[in-house]
Amino acid sequence: MLTEALVVSALLFLIGTFGVLVRRNAIIMFLCIELQLNAANLSFVALSRHLGIDGQVFVFFVMTVAAAEAAVGLAIIISIFRHYQTVNVDNFNLLKW
């Protein structure tokens, strides 16, 4: 069971990473980051079966941080959208040297 769970987790993480790298829509990229986080959560839960309860505790922390992150991130995206009328990250490059 452990192997299958870890394989699923790895696949989810790769999909998430791939999404962050190739997509330009800020919301999609955001969702992909969530996917990566949950891939990690799955590994935690799967491994906690053998290594003790710590992994499951950690998952709660990750979910809390993810929720907070979602709130802040979505707020930023909304405010960007209000300014540019788009969420395509290619248009956002003011934050440099």
Next chain:
Amino acid sequence: MGFTEHLVLPPAVSLLGAGWAPAAQGAAYEPFLPGLILLLPLLGFLLNGALALAAGRRSADRIRSGGAAAEGSVEPAGRMLPTWIGPGVVGVAFLLTLINFGRMLGVELNEPVIRSYWTWMGTGNLNVEAAIQLDPLSMVMMMVITGVGFLIHVFSVGYMKEDPGYARYFAYLNLFVFFMLTLVMGANFPMMFVGWEGVGLCSYLLIGFWFHDRPKADAGKKAFIVNRIGDFGFLVAMFILFATLGTLDYVGVFEAAPEAFVYGGGIVTAITLFLLLGATGKSAQIPLFVWLPDAMAGPTPVSALIHAATMVTAGVYLVARSSVLFALAPAGSVAVATIGALTALFAATIALQQVDIKRVLAYSTVSQLGFMFLGVGVGAYAAGVFHLMTHAFFKALLFLGAGAVIHSMHHAFHATHKDWDAQDMRNMGGLRRFMPVTWITMWVATLAIAGIWPFAGFFSKDEIIWASGAAARGGFEFIYTGLWVVALAAAVLTAIYMTRLMVMTFHGPSRAGEEEEKHLHGAPLTMTVPLIALAVLSVFGGWVNVPGSIRESFFGGFGLLPMSDWLDRWLAPITADAQAVLLAELGPVADQAPVGGGHVFWGAVATVVATAVVILTARSIARAGTRPAIEEGLPEGGIRKLLYNKWYVDELYDRIVVRPTLGVSRWAWRVVDQLLIDGTVNAVGNVTRGVGWFGSLFQTGQVNTYAFILTLGVLAVLGVLIL
């Protein structure tokens, strides 16, 4: 003159001359307020300095409120306080010195009296006390400084009356007296160095007193910079002394020196040569004499006090004070004597052709200082100090007299708006009718400096010349005999240039012009009284050290004078150790000139020759006549032009020292500073900026780029961890 008898006196010999009252046996010398002698001039400086600052602020306010600064006038109220404070503090200090001198006279003094006030430097082995030392040598110097200083302060009241910087002038002058007293009263070398630097500062301030005049400000800078070269020598000598003896107190150094140093050894010779370098700077000897003639840019009383009577003699004092060290280093001593004799002759030749009255006196001072160096260089330390003292009298008199002349000429030319140089002797002539007191007193000084019996200079200068001939013994016998001849030549030139000065200034027809003659005036009382006092000293000042043989010979004429060899005996505690070294190493002094003859014979010859020279020079100058400066061109060609241009020493130094220094400085500025140092710093900055610019290229502002690089990084880390 040589005088074997006192050279072999043991240190404990009675200090009293034949005629003095017998010493109260067992009585000790109790100093009377010695610290106050030092502090009074400092107090005067502080008070006058405050007044000067206040006066400066007032005139600044006047200028700001639209009115022009009152040129050439001070309101009487602004003069009142400095007039009393300035000379007053020095006068009181002189009285205190007299009291101390009187107390010292009546006792046997085998140990110097040292008053220590606080520990100035106490680190590790180095312990320097802020202490003053009272002994016969410092007492003589204090008498000269406060006595002559007081007279010159009084003279200044008249001379500087109309100067806007009146209070500032007295502040500087008082500060100078304070530092000069520190120099001679200090009980260790660092204290002397403090005074040494302090008088240099005051000299700079007073030479550049009229600093709005560019050449005068430059002259001040020249004096200061040339002196720094000498100060370096003094410092190095102190370092070596401390490194070898572990102390800088006079008592400690001079007690330890005879055991610690081998006679003629390398270390003691190095010390004396570095001390000599310091002395040549302060006392304007070859090669560092060039600043003194330029120092005449200052007010004339300053030239009298600082650049003739006191500060420039500090080098002689230094050698006399360190006589033990110099006695232990025959090479150092012969260097002192050679430099002195050469300077005496060299400066005297330049004085022959100068036309500025103060420049003649300046070169005369350099020449006379050379005589003093010759004296202390041949081991006649008391004779050197003796000439220092008498020279202070007659040279201060000559400068003050010249000041009175310049004062009068300046007023005459000023009144008629004539654009002539008030210091050029070619514009003078016939002044004896207008200022008889100045005329007579200056003739007294001239006869004194020319060395005519019985004026002061005869006894002091001829004693030095005698000693240089008589000192011909040991390894440097040949050199000393040569120096004797050089000194004789310089003495003849002294008589010539001084007579020339007197004849051109005071005799013959007046060349200033008829209109100007109406404005020529005698000096006011504050100026003539110091002149007369100094004239009296110039006559009698030499009688404190009449050689015993001369005293007996001149038909008993000097039998009335009780002071046979008095100064030699008075200074014996200072010079005894050095004389003991010389006697042990070189044997007794031959008490006759190199070509034979005794005191009386040579004394008579010297007087007759000097008198003849004075008369002949006066006649030939008077017969040749002089024309005003504008009619007479510069001397053309030959030795006269060479002397008029001072052997081109300034030009030579400009070529071999000043310009190369400037060149090297410019190179250091352009190449080392701008190219190497600034270049390195700028390069570091530029490289940092370039690297930053390159790094900033990675910061695109695109989230994808960052994410991509982040992923690559993670993969790389993972790859490293796994493989």
